[in-house]
Amino acid sequence: MKRFYRDVAVTAVSVRAGSGSFGILLDLKAVKTPAAELFAVPTRALADAIAEEWRMQEERVLPTTMPLMQMAATAIDGVRKARETTIEDLLRYLESDVLCYRAASPPELAARQAALSDPWLSWFQKDTGIGLAATTELVARPADGAKALLRPRLLAMDDFRLVGLQVAAGLTGSIVLALSMAKGVIDARDAYAAAEVEAVWQAEKWGADAEAEARRTNLQAELAAVQRFFVALKQL
Known part of the structure; x- marks a missing residue:
């Protein structure tokens, strides 16, 4: 749609508990969500970052350039x-986490997968008490009670952190990487490297076509946006 506003500002808002305390004004009119809800986020840092996305729009407003x-x-x-539903979807990644998968061959690919995945699987076990084993099979087998251990942690998260997890897990195929991004112990670059081991290895060995390169570039940009989202949620 055509840009319809000149000025962008952040404002404190009063909304029901849990839904946020900072909103965006476009020419002094409050921004609403696509479902016509009042738009409000929990930190000033996130509101400022989103306001900047609105300011950066030119003649047309392009939602794809406004990931936050x-x-x-x-x-x-x-x-x-x-x-x-969101939490159940996230818990299913325990059965299919990309970090658990190892190529049966060649050995050099399996070794690279282990080098980039095992440290994060170890971190996840220390942080959550959940062990996820590496496998060459199509379906991973998490330890008994894994979902029961992780569910309370997800239930304790607010809606904004849950959506960050949802996006991160969807991009990487990994609840381990999503949680590590949420906690700030891995950045977007390293999350990409761990999630895309096989794709990068294949490109190095056989070369990459333009479509594959564009997909990887977009993935890196999307993960960088998720990282900015999580960082802004931690700041007041």
């Missing part, structure tokens, strides 16, 4: 109304 706005709006319109 999209994630925050999804938290309000989507996750808030479907927390249980």
